[in-house]
Amino acid sequence: MPASLNQIVPTPQSNYDQLSITEATGIQKKLRGFLNLDPLEKQIRTIAGADISLSLGSDTVYAGMIILSYPDLKPVAYSLIKSTTAFPYVPGYLAFREIPALLQAYEQIPEKPDVVMFDGNGFLHARRMGIASHFGVLTGTVTMGCAKKKLAGIYQEPGESRGAYTPVIDKGEQIGFALRSKEKVKPVFISPGHNMSFDDSMNITLKCLNKHRLPEPTRKAHEYVNLFRNGELKEGYHEIKELRLF
DNA sequence: GCGACAG
DNA sequence: ATCTTGTCGC
Numbered sequence: 001m002p003a004s005l006n007q008i009v010p011t012p013q014s015n016y017d018q019l020s021i022t023e024a025t026g027i028q029k030k031l032r033g034f035l036n037l038d039p040l041e042k043q044i045r046t047i048a049g050a051d052i053s054l055s056l057g058s059d060t061v062y063a064g065m066i067i068l069s070y071p072d073l074k075p076v077a078y079s080l081i082k083s084t085t086a087f088p089y090v091p092g093y094l095a096f097r098e099i100p101a102l103l104q105a106y107e108q109i110p111e112k113p114d115v116v117m118f119d120g121n122g123f124l125h126a127r128r129m130g131i132a133s134h135f136g137v138l139t140g141t142v143t144m145g146c147a148k149k150k151l152a153g154i155y156q157e158p159g160e161s162r163g164a165y166t167p168v169i170d171k172g173e174q175i176g177f178a179l180r181s182k183e184k185v186k187p188v189f190i191s192p193g194h195n196m197s198f199d200d201s202m203n204i205t206l207k208c209l210n211k212h213r214l215p216e217p218t219r220k221a222h223e224y225v226n227l228f229r230n231g232e233l234k235e236g237y238h239e240i241k242e243l244r245l246f
Numbered sequence: 247g248c249g250a251c252a253g
Numbered sequence: 254a255t256c257t258t259g260t261c262g263c
Contacts, residue, residue, distance in 0.1 A: 056255050091251040120252045130252070151252045
């Protein structure tokens with residue numbers, strides 16, 4: 001992580017497991033000062049989905065990031081890492097439980113993706129520092145969040161048609177969107193993580209939707225980490241061979 | 247004190 | 254998140 005940040009937050013890999021909630025809150029408040037939500041200027045060529053798979057009653061975590069071409073959304077590579085976590089799941093502090101392993105998965109990717117979409121929130125957080133924003137500030141990358149449940153704020157139910165969305169507001173400030181990603185399903189919650197705007201997060205998400213409720217990046221990430229946990233995929237970085245029909 | 251509460 | 258079978262509905 002950037003040298004300037006190394007002075008104010010502990011190294012995720014070695015020190016997140018031992019933090020108290022009070023200390024974790026302090027770190028989130030410090031990181032918040034580095035958050036940038038300016039519009040994304042460069043064009044997107046690849047987007048990654050990040051997720052974790054866990055076994056019940058085990059501290060082992062199967063983390064992974066799957067890279068897709070954009071806007072084609074074809075899987076081109078994936079990075080898998082088996083690790084452990086000691087920090088418990090506490091609403092509002094998901095980053096401290098999942099980021100150490102996700103950082104390992106990210107670091108072993110030779111050609112970094114232009115955007116990383118997390119299975120969780122970014123700005124849509126009580127202290128505006130959900131896992132997507134936390135990871136983004138730590139690594140200086142472009143990130144966003146897509147959660148299956150609301151973490152904070154209030155919102156009006158979006159229209160029933162696919163693509164309808166409403167703002168999620170907290171303390172008079174917009175912190176994200178509630179999006180009907182598919183007809184007749186509960187909405188998903190979208191928010192920018194770091195180095196992109198609210199509009200960017202919504203536009204990117206809409207381009208990543210197909211027939212499913214979850215956008216392709218996180219849907220594929222979830223699929224891959226589960227295959228990894230079941231032993232059907234191996235740890236490490238792997239490129240997906242282009243399927244040639246002749 | 248009460249309700250909410252990502253994965 | 255994960256544990257689990259069938260089942261209801263588009």
